[in-house]
Amino acid sequence: MLSWEDRFALEELVNRYSYHLDLWQVNMWVELFAEQGTLDESALGMGVYIGHQAIAAYGSELQADVLHVVHLMMNHVILESDTTQASGCVFALVEAMTRSSGHTRYYIRYEDAYIKTPSGWRFGKRTILPMFPPQIVSPA
Template sequence: MALTMDDRIAITDLINEHGHVTDRGDFDALSTLFTEDVTYDVSALGGGVLVGLAAAREAALALADANPVAHHVTNIVIHEAADGVVHARSKGLGVMADGSVGSATYQDTVERTAAGWRITHRTVRPRRTPLRD
């Protein structure tokens, strides 16, 4: 399956929409971005590996005011593997209530479902050291 330009736009929009949905606390809309059984790996941030939308919602609620007030995504790169699996890599900036900013890399596995493109696996890695992967 070769990705069309429409596929690439849909996947890019999917990744971009995450910040809007998360920042407004619209946890019901997470199902428009992720599969119900998504694996959301935030272990590098101390949050462990979350499985399922309910676990992601609970983790965000537990952080409460420690959540970023703004998530910004940039530098989205989409690759299709030989087996048809789609991988996307992007950069994220999180702006905290005190004005501090953190940088992260998102590594996503994206799948076409009956409802459209959805993220099935996301790994978030903070960027704290320059010139290293």
């Protein structure tokens, strides 16, 4: 069973994901993943990024294309497995203004696998799944 401290740390991990990404703190965002962690956006037609180097490169690509972004995270549920691993789910409304696509709205679900490392809880894998098709609010 997870302690309250672990549950709080997992909530903080999820919140820092959107905080660092929305403020373009790419290096801090990457550090939220385990060294060989995975970010899987394939269900949105994007890639699967494994390890800090690949996730950082993807973050830099996003930063070059995205002009404005905000992640509104909600309904985080932690499904525990033991004291060093857990899984969770969180829903989000994401608004993004990009050079290439314009203003797009995403309703998504994150399916997470968390790993407790010596540095604290990290994403072992974060899979992003659409809840609705992306909505083009205004084209580029």
